[in-house]
Amino acid sequence: MTVNSRLKQNHPAHPNGLAQVSGARLRSLCAASGLTHQFDQAQQLFDELIELSSQGQATAEVGDGLSAFEFSVTFGASRELSLVVALRDGEGPGSAGLGALLGKLAHTHELDPKRFAAVEDLFFPEGRRPTFAARLSVSFAEGRAPRFSLYLDPAVSGVTLAPLCVERTLVRFGFSAAWPIIGQRLTLRGPDTDTLKYVAIDLSSAEPRVEVYARHQSCTVADLELAASAAPTHRAGDIAGFLQALSAPGAELDGLPPLTCYEFSSGTGARPNRVRLEFPICGYAATDRAIEQSTLAGLAHFSIPSDGYSAALSALADGPPERGLGLQTHVAFAREADGTPSVRVRLPFRAGTPVVVASPDRGAPASGVMAVVDRYESWDQITNHPFLHRLRSEPVNLHHIWNILANFQGSISKTFSQRLALIASRVDDPETRFIVTDLLYDEMGSGDYSLAHVNLFANMMKVIEPWKPSVIDDWTMSPAKRFNRSMDETYGNPDINVALGAIVSGEIFGKQFDQFLGDEIRRQNQVDPALFVWVTLHESLEVTHAGEGADIARLVPAEGLEAMARGAYGLSLGAWGFLTDVYEICYSERPKT
Numbered sequence: 001m002t003v004n005s006r007l008k009q010n011h012p013a014h015p016n017g018l019a020q021v022s023g024a025r026l027r028s029l030c031a032a033s034g035l036t037h038q039f040d041q042a043q044q045l046f047d048e049l050i051e052l053s054s055q056g057q058a059t060a061e062v063g064d065g066l067s068a069f070e071f072s073v074t075f076g077a078s079r080e081l082s083l084v085v086a087l088r089d090g091e092g093p094g095s096a097g098l099g100a101l102l103g104k105l106a107h108t109h110e111l112d113p114k115r116f117a118a119v120e121d122l123f124f125p126e127g128r129r130p131t132f133a134a135r136l137s138v139s140f141a142e143g144r145a146p147r148f149s150l151y152l153d154p155a156v157s158g159v160t161l162a163p164l165c166v167e168r169t170l171v172r173f174g175f176s177a178a179w180p181i182i183g184q185r186l187t188l189r190g191p192d193t194d195t196l197k198y199v200a201i202d203l204s205s206a207e208p209r210v211e212v213y214a215r216h217q218s219c220t221v222a223d224l225e226l227a228a229s230a231a232p233t234h235r236a237g238d239i240a241g242f243l244q245a246l247s248a249p250g251a252e253l254d255g256l257p258p259l260t261c262y263e264f265s266s267g268t269g270a271r272p273n274r275v276r277l278e279f280p281i282c283g284y285a286a287t288d289r290a291i292e293q294s295t296l297a298g299l300a301h302f303s304i305p306s307d308g309y310s311a312a313l314s315a316l317a318d319g320p321p322e323r324g325l326g327l328q329t330h331v332a333f334a335r336e337a338d339g340t341p342s343v344r345v346r347l348p349f350r351a352g353t354p355v356v357v358a359s360p361d362r363g364a365p366a367s368g369v370m371a372v373v374d375r376y377e378s379w380d381q382i383t384n385h386p387f388l389h390r391l392r393s394e395p396v397n398l399h400h401i402w403n404i405l406a407n408f409q410g411s412i413s414k415t416f417s418q419r420l421a422l423i424a425s426r427v428d429d430p431e432t433r434f435i436v437t438d439l440l441y442d443e444m445g446s447g448d449y450s451l452a453h454v455n456l457f458a459n460m461m462k463v464i465e466p467w468k469p470s471v472i473d474d475w476t477m478s479p480a481k482r483f484n485r486s487m488d489e490t491y492g493n494p495d496i497n498v499a500l501g502a503i504v505s506g507e508i509f510g511k512q513f514d515q516f517l518g519d520e521i522r523r524q525n526q527v528d529p530a531l532f533v534w535v536t537l538h539e540s541l542e543v544t545h546a547g548e549g550a551d552i553a554r555l556v557p558a559e560g561l562e563a564m565a566r567g568a569y570g571l572s573l574g575a576w577g578f579l580t581d582v583y584e585i586c587y588s589e590r591p592k593t
Contacts, residue, residue, distance in 0.1 A: 028315030029347075030140075032308035033073050033081040038140050045109075045138055045146060046083060052101050052136075053085040069349040070329075073312050075304050076342030082139040084151070086132070095124035098134050102150070102203070111148040111203035119169050119201065123152040130156045137200070147204040149211075154196045160380045162196040163187070166212055167386035169199055170269055173208035177588040178269025179386050183580035185230045186214045186262055190573045191380075193217045197259065209265040213278075217257045221248075224277055227260040231275035233335040239277055242333045245301035246294045248284055256283025259330075270588050276334035276344070288313070288321035288328065295331050295345060302333075302341035309345065316347055369553045372565045373504065377546075382509040382575055383516050387583035392516075396524035398467040400586045403476070404517075405461060406468070407582055410480030411487065413457040417443045419491040423499045432555045435548050436503070442541060456534040463531045475590060479581035486574030490567050497560035500552050501567025507549035509575050511542035 026046060030039045053069070074080040087101055099120065102113040123130065130153035137149040154169075155162040163183070170178040187194040195215045202209035216223060225239040249255075258279050262272035285291045292313055299306040313321050313328065321327050332344040382388075391400060420440040427433040445451035469476060490502035518539045521529045529536070556564045 025315050029071055029073065029081055029312055032312035032315065033079045033140070034308070035079070035081055035140050035142065041146070042081065042083075042140055048105075049083065049085045049136065049138065052087055052105075071316075071347040071349065072344050073309070073347070074342055074344040075299060075306065075309060077336065077338075077340045078141060079308070080139050080141040080344075082137055084135050084137045086135050088133070095120045098124075105148070109148065110145050113203070115201050115203050115208070116150055118172055119152075122165050122168055123154070123156055123199075125157055128156050145204070147202065149200045149202050149204075151198050151200045154199050154212075158379065159191050159195065160384050162191075164384060164386045164389055166196055166199060167390070169201075170210060170212075170264060171390070173201075173210055173264075175208075175210065175264045175267075175269030177584075178264055178272075180580050180584035180588060181230050181269075181271055182212060182214075182262065183577065184584075185227050186212065186260060188226070188577075189216075189219075189223065190569065190576070192569070193219070200261075202265075205265070207265070209263065212262045212264075213259050215257045215259050216253075218252075218254050219258065220253070221251050224253075224258060224260065228275045228277055230262065230272055231335065232271055232273075233337065233339045234275065235335070235339075238333070238335070238341075241301060242277070242298055243279065245297045246279065246281060246284075246331065247297070248279065253284075256280035261332075261334075268588075273337060274334055276332050278330045278332040278344075278346075280329060281331050282325060282329045285325075287323050287325055288317065289323065291325075291328050291331075292321050295328070295343075298331055298333070299343055302343065304341060304343055312345070312347065316349070369550075369556065369561065369564075372501070372561075372568050373508070373550045373553055376505045376508040376568065376572060380572065381512050382572070382579070383512050385576060385579045387579045387586075388516055390583070390587075391520065396520055397586075398464060398524065398526060399469065401517075401520065402464050402467045402469070403585050404582050405457075405464060406472075407477060407480040407483070407578070407585075409457055409461060410477055411483040411578070413454055415484065415487070417452075417454065419487065420503075423491065423496070423503070426496050426499070428496075429555060432500070432552055435552055435555075436500075439503070439507075439545060439548060442545070453534065453538075456537065460532055460534045463527060471590075476585060479578050479585065482581055483574055483578040486577065487571070490570040490574065493567060495560075495563045495567075497556055497563035498567035498570070500556060500560075501564035501569075502571040504549040504553045504564065505568035505571045506575070507542065507545040509572070510538070511546040514538040514542050 026043055027036070027039050030036050030042055035042070069086075070084045072082045072084070074082075087098060099113060099116065102111065102116055105111055106113050123134075132153055134153075135151035137151065139147045139149075141147075154165040157165065163179075166182065167179040170176075187196060193216065195217070196212065197215045198211075198213035200211035200213070202211075214227075216227070221240050221243055224243075225237075228234050228239050229236075258277060261276040261278065263274040263276070265273045267273070281291050281294060285294060292310060295309065296306050299309065310320075317324075317327050326348070328345055328347055330344075330346040332346070334342050334344075336342055376382075391397070417440060420436060420443060424433055424436040424440060427436060441447075443453050445453070445455070449455070474481075487502070491499050491506075493499050493502075514535060518532075518535050521527075521532050521535055553564060
C-alpha cells in the first residue's frame, strides 16, 4: 500500500521523556546490534549527548533525513548502532556554541574539532542561520572506539548556493575532483527535484571522510539506480531489486522522497567510495507491521541475517509492532568497499507521542513572467556554479580557459545562429519574431560578416591556441557534445514556447558568463585582453540581449507560460551541466579507457 505522505515527528521537549529509551530499551538495541558488552559505554554517551542536545526544541522533519533524536542499526557483515541528536547552541550562538560543544566532547572522546573548524565559515556564514540545528551522530561497532560525525546544512546560504558549499567542503578535505560526479549523477535533475540536504563530516576517522546527501523529489527507480551507479561496487539492478523486495510502488515514487548519500573517504573523490540509498518506507506502508515485513524481505533479498531486527523494533514499541506507524522511518541499502551488502534501519525516538501524517512538500512552479526572469537574473545565476568560483579563487589558468572556450565553440558558437534562425521561422507573433531576428542580426555581425560572432570566436581561439592540451580527443570535447544534445531538447523543442524559454535564460546566462570571462581575461597578464574581441563585445552586447530575452518572456501568452518556464529551466540545467563537465576536464585525471 502506498501512502503519499510526509511523516512528521513530535519530539519530547523534556529530558524526562528520553529516560524511556534508556535502560531496557537501549540494552535491547545493543543486543540487536551484537554489542551487549558495550551497553554501559553506550548508555553513558547517550546521557551525555542528550545533555548537549536541543532536547527536541529544534524543528526537524523525519522525511528530510534526520529527526532530532534517532537510533539506527546496520545489518551486514558487521553490525553498527548509531544515535543522532540535534545539538543546542551551547555556550554561544551559531558556530561558536557548536565549536564549544565539540571542544568539550574532545576532552573525553576521540573526535577532532578541527574538522569542523576547517569548514565553519561555509556552514555558518556571517548573517546566515542554518535551517536546522547541527546534528551529532555517534556510532558503535565491534572492535573500535565510538565514532562521531557532524551533520550540517549545505543550503544555509540558499538552495542555489548549496552546490558551492558542498564543493568547497570536499576540496578543503582533499577530494579535489569530487564535484563532477555529484553534478552528473547525484543532482542530475537540478535543484527543483534533486536537493542537496546534508553534509556529514566524520570527526573521528584517521583520514577525512565526508558524506553528501541529496533528496529526490518525484523520482523514478531509474533515477535512483543512476545515482547509485557512481559507486565502484555498484551492481546493476541493486536498487530496483531492493525496492521491489520492499514492495515499493512501481517505477515512479511520488510520495515521501528518498535520499542518496555519497561517501568520500579516499582518493581525490572522482567517484564516491560508497553510495547508500535511504528509502522512506514510512511513506509507503500503512503500519509498522507492514514495514517490518517489507524490511525483512529486503534483508532476505541480499541474504543478510535478520536476527535482531525484529527485536530492535520491539525494543522501541514495548512489544511487537502492530497497527501504528512511526517506529521505523527509513530502510537504507549500500554495498561496502569489499562489495558486501548492508542494510540500515532508522528508528526515531517518539516517547509515546502521536505521529502526524501530512502531504509531501511540492515545490511551487514559477508563476508569472517576471518570476521566471528574476530567477535567473537574481538568485539562480550561472555564476553560482562551483567551477566558476573555483577558477576565480585561483590564479588564472589559460589552459582551463582554453577548455571552456573550445567546448563553448563546439556547442554554442557554431550552432547558435542556426538555432535562432529556426526559432524565428516558427514564431507566429510578429513582435516576438522581430526580437528573435534582431538577436540573430547581431549574432551575424550586424551586416558585416567579418564581425559575425562565429568568426570573432574563431579568431579568439587562435589567440589562446598556445594553451591547448597536447591531446584533444572525445573526452576533451565531451562537454560540447552533451551540451549540444541538451540544447536540441530546448531550442529545438516542438513547443515553440519551450524554445523561447530557452532564449530567456540563455541570454541572461550569456550576460553573466561573458562578464565573468571578461574579468578573468583582465586578471591575467600573459595575453593582451584587447585581443579577446569576442569577449569585450559580448560583455556589453549581452546586457541588451538579456533585456530582449525578458521582452520575449513578456510576449509569451498566458497558456504558454508553463512551457516557457520549462524551457528556461531546461536550458539552465544544460548550461549548469556544461560547466560541471568542463570542471571534470580541468580538475580530474584523464580516464584510462
